[in-house]
Amino acid sequence: MKHPENDKAYKGLVVNNGVENLPQVNPFATFRRKKVLLPAEEYVEGILKGDITKLSQAVTLVESNLPSDQIVAQKVIELCLPYAGNSIRLGITGVPGAGKSTFIEALGTELCHANKKLAVLAIDPSSERSKGSILGDKTRMNELSTTQNAFIRPSPSAGSLGGVARKTRETIILCEAAGYDTIIVETVGVGQSETAAHSMVDFFLLLQVTGTGDELQGIKRGIMEMADGIAINKCDGSNVEKAQAAKVSFKNALALFPPTESGWKPYAETCSAKDKTGILNVWKMVEDYIAFTKANGFFDYRRNQQAKYWMYETINSSLLNGFYQNPEMEQLIQTYEQQVLNNKISSFIAAHQLIDAYTKNIK
């Protein structure tokens, strides 16, 4: 296996404008890279002009794990930062089958007709583009993907949640600098990607379907309390009555919830992404929320908290990875964990002995 840095194909540097078709950058694989690395300023210049090709290329750098790409990517982000922030960031989650793609297609088409510039991103740590998972298959968003004003980008490919989320958050900055005024971040409704998405959007929408009996089957506990609003999709055909009953149920349930930090009272709307009905009611909910939180200051407060959150989150995972990914610690951690599970040693004594081993002998 050759390192790509030493690969002649890598150094050959052929320009390829079909950026989306580039292979995933994997520093441990031999691959042919068909793109020159431009100076950061050139990407930024293109991005600020709204050049989709340059934007795509820069996002590819953000997603790359190659150190040389990352240096340019970080520079691009830094230069874009002053132009970022002027968008509505909308997170959308829901279990597979809730109709997220159809909903985003319907909502996105409406927004583009209203002259908004829309970027659709995703967080799915389990995704591999080739496997047609979340947003991976653009054909699921036929209409939207051919719309001039829409920029659709699949989830950064498989990796740690932290890594995937960081890439998505940085991509938001680039999209905003490129003039996209509405950013949708889609997640899969399972695992921890919701927390990550929630921590980078202004409004977090839970997309529900009804008619299955167990209304929230499959949605992780805690997600409902994270939602700023609920859209009950598939309110069409024989399902209308059930969807409207679900709306009432959710209304009652949400009223029992403790008040939100923003002061906003989350509620539910019905819609049918298939029939394109009710979509604008959902969007009105988002706009009302934005107006409400801009008026009471929570909008900026949340954005600031999120920026802080990501700084500390990155510091913390870096500190913890140093310990857990240290090859000399791995076996020792397993040994102690077994002793804790067998009640041979208290959790706290085990922890302190492991930390001692780390600081004294290894670090």
Next chain:
Amino acid sequence: MKHPENDKAYKGLVVNNGVENLPQVNPFATFRRKKVLLPAEEYVEGILKGDITKLSQAVTLVESNLPSDQIVAQKVIELCLPYAGNSIRLGITGVPGAGKSTFIEALGTELCHANKKLAVLAIDPSSERSKGSILGDKTRMNELSTTQNAFIRPSPSAGSLGGVARKTRETIILCEAAGYDTIIVETVGVGQSETAAHSMVDFFLLLQVTGTGDELQGIKRGIMEMADGIAINKCDGSNVEKAQAAKVSFKNALALFPPTESGWKPYAETCSAKDKTGILNVWKMVEDYIAFTKANGFFDYRRNQQAKYWMYETINSSLLNGFYQNPEMEQLIQTYEQQVLNNKISSFIAAHQLIDAYTKNIK
């Protein structure tokens, strides 16, 4: 200011059996210590015999921040571990005013009459014993505190949540070794102490009151989804109808929640701690849950997960404290945080530069 180790009063070592009245151990204060430090084995021998004085003294060591006390405390815990675990651990939370003390008094008295041995502990990082906060004022539990079978211990005094929670968790081990078969851990229903309590109990009970309009006013979001059951207190006098209506509301709301990991379906019971009605229905809910989770294996699974959780939690906070409590880092962190808040630098770049500073120059 003298260090206690060098304080003659400290070395004077006068025995005092009124352990509860000892001043809080603070390694930075000058104080008089009136107690000899026994060998760990002596505490353990007393604990295993159910000697309340020795148990109290050992708990005081667990709560102490003095390194010399901690060495003995950790040894005591280690020796008690093989005798621990045989209890029902019940967490109780609810906003101030929900009637937690009265409820615990009523429930505890019933349990003691049924020949159970009950320990009541608390997690309240904001508490100072002298200020009569949570459980600090034993007069709030008049009847229970004079019952032979009950051991009541206020929250370890003010400190970090992690520290307070660790002390409570270690105290559970000592109480179990002393033969207490029912452990109640009380928390205040605000802040993060619920997560800590939740991670050390078998059943987490949310104590609610009704009749205030906003049923969950004051309870933090997320707590309702953590609860294995809800007790609606103050179902007495003119409040009965409202309490029963609330029971139905909660039933409907809980049915909308995603299924729990245990497979148990949380529900609500009404009770009146003042009139001592419905208390045993709440207890039956706990017993049913225990039987249910013991049958399907979740009981042991949760205990194991908790032991692991506390090992990793302790490792993580120790690693993070090394960074955040490093005096050379504090100013630098503030500076970077400001730059992030002012959009001068991305969260990720700030984090990496801080980690670089820590690993290269300081650590």
